[in-house]
Amino acid sequence: MFNLHERKQSKVFNRRTFFLLSVKLGIFSVIGWRFFDLQILNSKKYKTLSKKNQINVAIIYPVRGEIRDRNNIVIASNKKVYDLYIIPEQTNNLENTLNNLNDYIEISFKQKRKIINLSEKVKKFESIKIIEDLNWKDLEVIETNKIHLDGLHLEEDFQRIYPGNNAFSHILGYISQPDKKEVNLPYISKMPKLDIGKTGLEKYLNEDLIGIAGKKEIEVNSYGRVIREISLDPSQKGKNLQITIDSRLQKFTFDELQSHKAGSIVVLDINSGEILSMVSTPSFNPNLIIKKPNVEYWKSLLGNPLSPLTFRSVQGLYSPGSTFKMIVALAALKHKLVNPKTTTFCNGKIEYGDRLYHCWKTKGHGKMNLENAIKESCDVYFYELSKKIGINKMATVAYELGLGQAYDIGLENEKKGIIPSKKWKKENLNENWYAGETLNAAIGQGYSLSNPLQLAVMIARFASNGKKITPTLFKRNDEVIFGQIEYLSQFSNIIKDALFKAVNEQKGTAYKSKSNDYFFSGKTGTSQVKKITQAERESEEFRKKTIEWKNKDHALFVGYAPSKNPKYAISVIIEHGGSGASTAAPIVKRTFDYIMKLKI
Structure with missing residues (x-):
């Protein structure tokens, strides 16, 4: 009986022991597997998580590239x-330090409160x-007295500068911090x-000028x-x-x-x-725009009725005036509607439909051929010529010569801009073209x-x-x-001879501006701003009256x-400058x- 009882107890003990050992083995297996998972299989993942908890990545902003002119002269650099910074914990008393700083460099009460609140x-x-x-003066003062200015330190930065100030502003533009849309651009x-x-x-050149950011771990x-710097990848x-300027x-x-x-x-x-050059006035100084604070300067630009932010060279639109007469002459030659000997008599005006069309020379030019009509800029000659050509042929040639693009x-x-035609007027104004409008177009007026x-x-x-x-x-x-x-190329010499004489021969509209050292050619233009009535034309008082600036014609010259x-080719437009001959x-x-x- 006793032995049988002992054997039964022994079996129970062995089963319990085996069970406990199995449980322990299972627990250690799970722990072992977890260690294996952490240390071997997913070590990279958990190292990264650990690293993120301990390491910050600071972006190092790149220095912007320079813009240079055709001769490698820097025009944007x-x-x-x-910049002066303060670390609050390194001061015995932040407010006292700011007051001490004010003894050397003026800091407003508002600025001090802002810094204290931010701290x-x-x-x-x-x-x-x-x-x-x-x-430099303030830098010297701070360096000399830094023993009295606890918690202050200097940090280097780079600021964009434009050595040419206003002269390049419309071409170069300016820089500033990105808005909400721009901040998502890939190169930022x-x-x-x-x-x-x-x-x-x-x-336009942002992507190339910005450079590549660096980082510091x-x-x-x-x-x-x-605690410490781990790695440094410098910016580029x-x-x-x-550029060509x-x-x-x-x-x-x-x-x-x-x-x-x-x-x-x-x-x-x-x-x-x-x-080689493209300038517009009034202009603005980009150095003042990027310098903070710039609120007052911005207000002065936006409130200026002459719109200094407008780049007139590409955004300003003007009636081409008599510079357009070359287009009319070429269209007539192309379609064999005129030859160099074709003449018209100018008595100062023509009647067409129910109105009079005047020449700028009130008493007329007399008998004119094509060359002299360009040279002396006879309106009547081109009125008559335009009646033969029509607006559509003029528009086609104008486009081929680079206008309207x-x-x-x-x-x-x-x-x-606008190069008017019958189709253009119908599509844009839903109106038919009137014959008299062709005469206006022929001297670069109208639409x-x-x-x-x-x-x-x-x-x-x-x-x-060509x-x-x-x-x-x-x-x-x-x-x-x-x-x-x-x-x-067939007709260019005819027109170029006339452009030469317009500058270099008497009666040419630009003769007073001829050079004695070399020859240049060109065409004057006067773009009418305010319509002159027949009564005003005939009024002696009107002719003597001083014209207000805003009512003066624009002055043009191309050459x-x-x-x-x-x-070299040039175009000059002076708003309300009077005549092209006297101003442009x-x-x-x-x-x-x-x-x-210079011999550029």
């Missing part, structure tokens, strides 16, 4: 600046910016405080305090880019405009289409609108005997092969130099003088 919201070891872009990535181009080439404790500066010529043409309230000058290299030169809001760049392209195509020159702001290193306007083997032509002469001197 960066300067090293120093209560951030961690005590975090830096707070006090002053941006310290001048995770840099919400990165300044980017907002207008002009700064905007830093170990921080649970409070966010930096943006590309330095070159000659900064010497740009400054010269800009200065030429400063005696006028508003206007534009465009100069092209005829062989390449490269834009936008050119992809990297600038926003470039205006196409016709062009910008200064288009007019420069037009005269360049004439000067090159090459389809297109403008660019980017260097064309290889020889450019432009298409050809075939019919223009090229030298007359033989032309290299002298500017062209001085500009060509400067170009010939």
Whole structure:
């Protein structure tokens, strides 16, 4: 009995032991598997999680690339600046430190309160910016007295600068921080405080100029305090880019405009289409726009009725005036409706329909052929010619000569203007074309609108005997092969002879601006702003009256130099400048003088 009982107890014990051992083995197996999972299978994952808990990644913003002119002169660059910061925990008393700083550099009460309030919201070891872009005098004062200014330190930064100030502003534009839409652009990535181009080439070339961000890995404790730097991947500066503008010529043409309230000058290299100068006034100083605070300066720009932010060279639209007469002459020659000997008698006006169409020369030019009509800018000759041609043929030639088109030169809001035709009027105004409107169009009035760049392209195509020159702001290193306007090469000499005489012979509208050192050719234009009634024309009092600036005609000139083997094309528009002969032509002469001197 006893042995049997013992055997039964032994069996129970063995079963319990086996069960307990199995449970222990299972537990250790689970623990072992978990260790294997953590240390081997998913080690990378959990190392990363651990790293994220301990390591912060700081983005290192890249330095923006430079923009240079055709001669490698810097026209948009960066300067090293120093910003002043304070770390609250490194001061015995934040307010006392700010008061001490005020003994050397003026800090307003409002600014002090702002810094103190901000210090209560951030961690005590975090830096707070006090002053941006310290001048050298203030830097020297701080360095000399830093023993009395606990908690202060300087940090380097870079600020965009534009050495040419207003002269390049419309072409280059300016930079500022991205808005809500721009912050998602791929090339900005995770840099919400990165300044980017907002207008002009700064905007168009953003992707190349911005550069590549770097990063710095830093170990921080649970409070966010930096323990050490782990790794550093430096940023890469943006590309330095070159454009076609000659900064010497740009400054010269800009200065030429400063005696006028508003206007534009465009100069092209005829062989390449490269834009050598393109200026517009009034202008703005991008250095003042990017400097903070800039609220008052912005208000002055936005409140200026002459719109200094408008780039008139590509966004301003003007009636081309008598510069359009070349188009009319070419259309007539193309369709064999006129020849160089075709004459018309000008007595100062013609009657067409129920109204009179006047020539600018009230007593008339007398007997005119095509060449003299261009040379002396006879309106009556072109009124008569337009009746033979019709508006549609004129419009076709105008387009082929470069008007009515936008050119992809990297600038926003470039205006196409208007080259009117029967179809255009029907589609845009839902009206039929009237015959009298053709006469207005023939002298560049009525619906016709062009910008200064288009007019420069037009005269360049004439000067090159019909090459389809297109403008660019980017260097064309290889020889450019432009298409050809075939019919223009047949008739270009007829028109070019007239343009030569318009400048270099007596009775030419620009004769007073001729050069004694070289020959240039061109055509004056006067764009009427205010309609003159018949009664006003006949009034002696009206003719003597001083015309208010806003009611004066716009002054235009398009031309090229030298007359033989032309290299440079130019268009000048002076808003409310009066006549092209008295205002625009002298500017062209001085500009060509400067170009010939420089031998650009």
